[in-house]
Amino acid sequence: MKTIAREFVVVALSLVCWTADAIGREDEPEYFSDMPVVLSASRLTQTIDAAPAAVTVIDQRTIKASGARDLASLFRLVPGMTVGLYNGRKATLGFHGFSDPYFRQFQVLIDGVSIYSPMWGGGEWGELPVAIEDIERLEVVRGPNAAAFGANAFLGVVNIITRDPATESRFAAVTNIGESGIRDVLVRMAVHEGDLRYRLTAGQRVDTGLDSYPDDRRSNFVNLRGHYRLTGESELRLQAYYAGGLTQDGNYSDKSNTTNGPRDGNYDLGMVQLRWTRVRGADEEFWVQLFHSTRSHRETLPWLMILPRPFGTWRYPLLFDYAYQRTDIELQDTLRFGDSARGVWGAHLREDQARSSVFFGTSSAQHSTLYRLFGTMEWRPLPGWIVSGGAMWEDNNLSGRSISPNLALNRQFLPGHTLRLRWAEGRRTPMLYEERADRRYDQPEGLTAILRSLGSPLADLPMAQTTRSRDALKDEVIHSREISYLGQFPDQRLELDLHLIEHRLGRLITLYSYPFETALGAFESKYRSTHGFHNEGSARIRAFSGGARWQPVRGTDVQLALARTTMHAGGADAALVEQSGPRHTVGLFVRHDLPADWQLGAGYYRVGAMRTQSGGDLLPAVERVDVRLAKTIPLGSGKAEVALVVQNATGGGPLFERNDVDRRTSWLNLRYVY
Template sequence: MRPPANPVRTRPGRLVSKHVPLSLLALIAIAPLASADDLFTETTEVPEVLTATRLKQAPAAVPGSMTVLDRGLIEASGARDIPELMRLVPGMMVGYLKGNQSTVNYHGANVTEARRLQVLIDGRSVYRPGLATVDWSDLPIAIEDIERIEVFRGPNTVSYGANALMGVINISTRSPVDSHGTRLRYSQGQNGIRDWYASQNLRLNKGDLRLSLSGQEDDGFDHDQYGRDYRDSRRTTRINLSAVHELDASQTLEWQFGAKEGSKQRPYNYESMFIPGIANGDSDSDIAAKDYFASLRWTLELDPRHSLQLQTYAERWEREEAWSACEASIAFSPQLARLYALSPAYVDDLGYALTHGQPLPPGTSEQEALGLQIVQLLGSGQGTTPVCGDIDFNTRESRFDTELQDTLSLTDDLRLLSGIGYRHDSVDSETYFGGRQSNDILRAFTHLEWNIGKHWILQGGAMYENDRLSGDSLTPRLALNYLITPRHGLRAVYSEAVRSPDMQENNVDWRIRLDNLTPTVNGSRSAYFFATARGPANLQQEIARSREVGYNGAFSEWGLTLDIKAFNDEIHRMISEPLSVGDFRPANDNWIAFRGAEAQVDWRFSGSDRLRLSYAYVDFEASSRLDQRLTARNSGSAGWMHDWGHGWSSALFYYGADSLNLYRFERLDLRIAKRFALDHGTSLLLAGVLQQRLDDEPLTWKENLNDERRLLYFSAGLEF
């Protein structure tokens, strides 16, 4: 699978090299060389990250690639939601199914099924258990509550279990200890943008508590490719309560509670397969969403070398999606249901033939016999009666997770992290599962870090999981880091990861029932639609193997950090098929391979200026065309943040990708802000954000269109 040496033409007039382009070398070359004093001088003030191994480590010692989005960068970006922040992460592909349905993939793969990233909020997974996806537009967290986001770019099943196949996004919220006082914020702008936020901190006996309320609203895209209004607005309201208690000098107790409710518009575009022109019933199938969570974390410092952490949380996702639909009575006939069970493809051919006046399509004798019966029913008028009823696509998913983690320094040079956990997932849906489906997962994990002398670090870890629906798995990782100094390190990493097929892929029992039928069907007020689907129940776990070499360095004299990596990742036994009742054929038949390089630079070149650059070159091959659509060979971002003094600041960001689902994406964002210091410690922040598309193409899909390429919104914030 070696790529050819010659370039390929991806779009008219646009050549993309099949090798790592010179622009990557140019990006690296802009970083000024550090002085010898900086490069070879020990320092104790080395920043630390946590997400890679669950151990606090210097970035140069991490067994993989990390991107950290700090609070200053998050605010300067002007982003309203987390997917937009992911554009700052090299190799992260951000797309949109509709204005209220964003997708985030690392390096790409299927444009509609973003299922291979683990997403954590304060250690709590928001990866939905039944339909196995991350509902990015419905995350129960406000941007204003986020302290930092650590992104581990690469497989990390070793630390976080199955579903961390391609990477981990770990979102950490502000501690109540660090968010004293009152904060208010309101934003409004084009496209129906109306966001608000309010928080209040309370000092408790040996602790702190923060209550935050927030809401978000916008109108999505303006129209589709035919100029029709696009029904994809969204509205969300959230409440979060977070507290930290210092029980004594060695014990800390943290707890959180949150709830979210909102709605997302969805167009209902179903058309009768056999009788064109039948009324559709409702014009929409909107979703009403409600989420709840509660978490508790207890930390015990036994001594400076030994600590324990116990975390337990429970979550619930409710999605109410019900509407009225109409079809011809033939859609509820046993003959059509039997024919569909034999061959969905033949039903498609039959429907096309009937609506286009063509003869009965060829098939097996049983298929043709059933097809003839359906034609006769329609010809006699028995199957042409319009029937309307209520459809229920409601789902309720829940998760309970508890985990005990032990961190022990065996010697000055040897650290061991180990833990065990249990998770119970369940989903309840009459349409998708005919009731309730559940799963239980046991896990045990360990990570060993061995400092061999002054410069070498050998790290190894493994995760064992017992998944009741998918079986056992054991995933390892081995890494060798060479530290020139604590701030400069080279790394070589090999890791394996798995993704368990979700309940919808493997265990679905998809039957669409219409209730309150008018008129009745065979004397009944309820009937099942002919199209059904059942999961194979024998899907295997997807397997990823990753090889990476890289460098991470922090040049303290210049205020510059740099991370570079070259990678070779492969995923086998991929499940790439779309999960649609009309074409439900999931199988472990596909594979994908990614090769390339990434770089990121963060340069604070003066007390008032910060430059941040990211770039990814991804060369890929995939067995399924569906996995070839959301990978840009060249993508990246560039940002310049400047403090002008007297409360004025600005930030200018460029985002670009040469092909997302065959469409180019380029955008320039400008944020200008002014902070006013008022009396008694009160401050007022006024900001405006302008987003300007530099291309004239749809966003990911051809129907995602806006009337203007420009988006403008303003915000006002008060702190006291």
Template sequence: MIKKYLVLFTLIHGTGAGAQTGASALTEQDFLAEMPIVLSVSRLAQRLDDTPGAVTILDRHFIRMSGARDLTDLLRLVPGFQTTTSFETDAPMASYHGRSDDYSNRLQVLVDGRSVYSGYLMGSSGVGLQTLALDDVERIEVLRGTNSAAYGARAFLGVVNIVSRDVRETIGTAVNLAAGENGVADAGARLGWGDSGAAYRVSADKRGDSGLRGAFGQNQIDRFHFSSHHTASGGHEWDVRAGGVDVDAGRGTPGDVGNNARMRYMGARFVQIDWRAPFGDDQDLAITASHTENKIADAFAYLTDAVGAANYGMPLDFSGHDVNDALTLQHTVRHSPALRSVWGTELRREKIFSRAYFDTREQVTTEYARVFGNAEWRILPTVILNAGALVEQSGLGGDTASPRVMLNWRLGEGHTVRAGVSSGFRPPSATEKFAAVRYYGVDGSLLQTTVQATGNIAPEYIRSQELGYNLNLPSAGISADLRVFNERVTDSIATVYNSDPIDFGNIDNYRITGAEWQWSWKPTPATHVFFTQTWTDIAGVAPPVDPFDTQGFRVSHGAPRYAGSLSVMHTFGSHVSVSMLHQRAEETALMSNGGTGPLYSMGRTDLRVGKTFKTGRSSTELALTVQNVDIPYRDGDRKFYFDRRTMVTMRFEN
């Protein structure tokens, strides 16, 4: 099937004439202009009002003024998103429209185009979200809605594209420090050197605190990142990136024999090479190769004689690691002034090593082959048709396909409506397909099998209908976007708790409906107001058949009925900046909720004031940030609370 579609896409995209279309022709000014250019929707560089979907962009200025210490903490301000800062089941994670289970595995997270999910953690991107320090991030592009038509299985509910700063713009040194309540102790440094032909950057940082009240242990994240950019004659460019992240965090509960308090390690290492070149004035070719390794070390003693006195204190080890290798080729063509297209293929191999999850010392290997294609056709000067599809073949889900069609109609200057249909898929993870969790006594005898996947499981699907409106009035400093959605999920994958041992299956068919919008106002270059609201209803989830089955309730109420945020930022002429960020979410479930347990609401307000001192080309900023000046709220688990935190930060750049 893959070969058949590859031939078809080659025939369609093989010819063209016109102007350069690839990202290599763009600068950061293009991406953050009055009408920003985005890459993460169709894989084409498109104006925001021409894209087949709703996009939120958080730029470097917004990130700095927010006072956030963690990228996940920024995503809570994006319409439709839910986040937690808890380390209990994963690193801090984000989800869209509520479906996350213990891991957020229905959201594609890209860091400079590299997918950062962990196969061992069932496709979660929690650790991947920690790849870059916030000081190294240029912008965050968030597509709200399924994008399997461009990126495949992991983009089931949306895409978060994290773009690092251009190496050529970070020549020099930078140091940042933070200290405050709750054990906050952060430090980072960056060094950049080179010229327009070859530029390099090395950065390292650590972030530590005492975690949420009620959670066990300290949390610390250590990062190292290297990035370089090279240019050659003929417009050829290539980037080399490498780095790693180490997460040491507490989890469990003291005295809980099945989940005793301990420290857990989660880490990742990667290397990535990107090469881009124009071919004439009408075509670009890009090739990306990456290697990623994720490792988990998690073990504790089973301090009970419930399985025999001889087995008291036996080790329970949930450690494992996975390896991802990916190769992507992407060809962009302008066929005429009215027609552009991009097509390509991705090959990926995922290997998981886990005696705990699969009861084998051998690796569990899955191979993926994808072919994708998207076209932008300007039917009329005011009407654009975006159409595309992706087909995928894998050992977990067989052959799957996800098409998308979206029509964008510019009613007038600054006013665009869009309407379309898209579909997405997610094959079962290796754990959901092959898991075999067995416990053995100290003498090697089998004590119990708690999980045994039968493999009788198919991919889950989503069909999304969307109506949107994009407003852009540069003269007034106003931009806005509205998304009205009807998302139907079928054959949703979940844990089958009423099976002994536990299995995985296609359990639910449900519908997610609602509306969300964002409004940005910049009356002056020094002022930014950002306002969002979301209304979400999830219906059709089957009631639980087992008292230990918490999934149905968490799916039905995983997204709040109403959520909103308001961010106000201003910089005075004296280089004093002030920020206020407020978030509200009503009637939502937490990660630990079971049965028909209570729903929770939360409110959070952050305040920040900073002062910048400039001396020549050097600048130093001192800032005071207070996170959650409101009452403590539950975060991720009913036992965990996010309390008020006050911290002082210092940032020096030269």
């Protein structure tokens, strides 16, 4: 594996040196960018070195040069973050551990609005209605940020920030065609006339995934972002999204009566956000917004239930249907207090609702209601000193009331060099499924009638019960201490972001089994128990992570993300929790402009040995190389681009189990913009 890394670095540096003279090197560092400006650390607009938390920014140029088709793969450039695959092409994420298909420890936002699943947690990464071409940047807060974005910003925040229509070209068309059945198409138009500007995007993503899994995917999506200026000070913004299509799940199996066989699912997802904003002056604005989202999923596996004589064989379709929705209203007021202080406060009301007779044992809606008040202050008492603090008060019907505070001190001891000390507390509220799961399989009516005629007590039992919550769950808690250094070296065209953390986590929600009587339990011992959730786990994470950005010559951008993590866990699942975090992760990405309008993007990624919390095998360290080579061609009044993208260029590695191996995948990307 060291050979792959060494060869990648040698080839990348050779290309940079070969083309340096052709592109030209400036004597002045004028093209060296300033520190990025972020919104997600405290809800205030700040440069990264003034922010009270560590933030990684993945900008639009990096997103495009990576060749990524899906959002999750971009997180390999975040120090400490792991990206894997589960049951084929379903993304699993982790941050200093806790790798899981439903990564619950990160809050997920689109333009500041939570799309965190109220039923499962995390984000539905493969089904997001946002086109990757519409993303301006990703902001990833690397640490608890409940003071700004609430309880589920437990280990951090992902904020997907989309492009303003005013910055878009009038028309764009994009398609991907390649291996694994890749057939993507996207069309976008943007209009900016007077007080109105809007962008409309529609498209489809299609692929057939891996041969070893039923994981075909077809996703149709359309989204609209529009702005209308009401007055010189106020604006109305509307964002609407729809996504829907086909997903496949399950496993291929030689067993004729497997309960996890191949099956098709259909989903629909819709979101709408309406925001009114009034700008009063520099650093002073007020906005109020209404957000509503819905998601439904329909999935059935035809199944034969084979019982011992005399009960026979029964047709028993297994259902995996569910639906949920979210409605919230939020307001925020940003204020300036003289020359040295500013702040933001706000309030938030949210109502979540989920329905599934399959997963909750009833057709009745399951409700979660949340009230929030939050505030953040930034104070600059002396030149080079910034004191930041904030807190979030929350009250929800699942786990009660809580307060999540944080405090940070930023000291710029030299121009371009900042040291940050941070302390934060956070919580993760139980998901509706964790709190109220009742995953049962009722008996066929005909079988119940037979059992009653025989006077069997089995007639009053469920056929099987896989999960049933019986514990009153509490919030998971985290106490975090962090030290960060941010440095900018203009002469070397280098930026550094070094981060040392200690997280202490308690009351972690884990799965356990307990005895439970079922009808099938009379025939097979594996059906004589079920699972529940309880607050039994704990963990201590110590990690060093670093990010670097280097621009050795004009047109070249080198990004490095690395982390070393040590985790000690307590509880019955301690070994699995510890194995969910690789000791080392490395991400190296190079974007280089070649002569004659060619561009190269190449990434090398390495993840140490690990196992996801959903089980599977303990996998060895895995390396991956992705490459994109593109050529831009003037065409009419616009420009066309042709790109070849190769993922896993050196061959695939194991995904979830040792015999599940990813493979090299390539496709052609065609783009026209005017």
